[in-house]
Amino acid sequence: MRIEEAEPYPFAVPLEGRVALLMIDWQRDFLDVGGFGHSLGNKVAPLRAALPAAAAVLHAARRAGLFVVHTLEAHRPDLSDLVSAKKRRCPAIGEVLDGQVERGRLLIAGEPGNAIVPEVAPVPGELILHKPGKGAFYSTTLHTELRARGITHLLVTGVTTEVCVQTTLREANDRGYDCLVVSDATESYFAHFKKATLEMVVAQGAIVGWAARSEAVVAALS
Ligand code: C5J
Numbered sequence: 015m016r017i018e019e020a021e022p023y024p025f026a027v028p029l030e031g032r033v034a035l036l037m038i039d040w041q042r043d044f045l046d047v048g049g050f051g052h053s054l055g056n057k058v059a060p061l062r063a064a065l066p067a068a069a070a071v072l073h074a075a076r077r078a079g080l081f082v083v084h085t086l087e088a089h090r091p092d093l094s095d096l097v098s099a100k101k102r103r104c105p106a107i108g109e110v111l112d113g114q115v116e117r118g119r120l121l122i123a124g125e126p127g128n129a130i131v132p133e134v135a136p137v138p139g140e141l142i143l144h145k146p147g148k149g150a151f152y153s154t155t156l157h158t159e160l161r162a163r164g165i166t167h168l169l170v171t172g173v174t175t176e177v178c179v180q181t182t183l184r185e186a187n188d189r190g191y192d193c194l195v196v197s198d199a200t201e202s203y204f205a206h207f208k209k210a211t212l213e214m215v216v217a218q219g220a221i222v223g224w225a226a227r228s229e230a231v232v233a234a235l236s
Contacts, residue, residue: 017226019230035169036170148181
């Protein structure tokens with residue numbers, strides 16, 4: 015696989031390399047009006063605008079037979095994996111918002127509001143990982159699962175660009191994976207944070223990784 019149009023230079027997977035797709039935190043908590051992200055004062059529409067590109071990459075990855083991983087920022091119902099600093103700075107986690115009983119408790123595994131949105135919902139055979147942190151490698155089995163399959167390269171979509179996506183890219187980079195973030199299949203509540211994140215990922219000769227648009231990724235997977 016080779017993505018010629020990638021920045022800062024072509025993203026090339028050698029013959030012995032193996033690619034997986036990471037779908038980061040496409041959950042109702044961040045995308046819904048009335049959800050967790052919205053309750054923090056953010057507009058959720060920009061995040062939803064990235065869904066068609068994320069779905070296109072997901073479908074192309076499935077057709078190409080890639081290993082697909084979906085992550086969720088999700089705590090255990092007993093909150094035993096919620097560190098006190100996170101709860102202190104984000105007191106809504108684990109609570110039910112006024113008028114949002116249908117959603118259940120915020121960022122809690124198994125609650126309706128913690129579900130992945132239907133546009134990019136997992137299908138049987140894909141790995142679903144609950145993560146208590148921002149990065150997908152922290153306190154999860156992700157590295158073990160990827161290594162067990164010989165994965166060397168990652169395609170990454172998700173929300174939000176500068177928080178869980180960027181943290182995961184940096185964690186993956188430090189563990190030796192070559193990562194490409196799909197630039198129109200990731201979004202932030204803050205346009206300037208997204209722009210800055212994509213710039214810093216590809217800067218200095220791909221110091222964290224590569225970026226390319228979904229059309230180029232889909233074409234390379236076809
Ligand atoms: C945030 C995430 N933004 N998935 N989580 O708190 O990026």
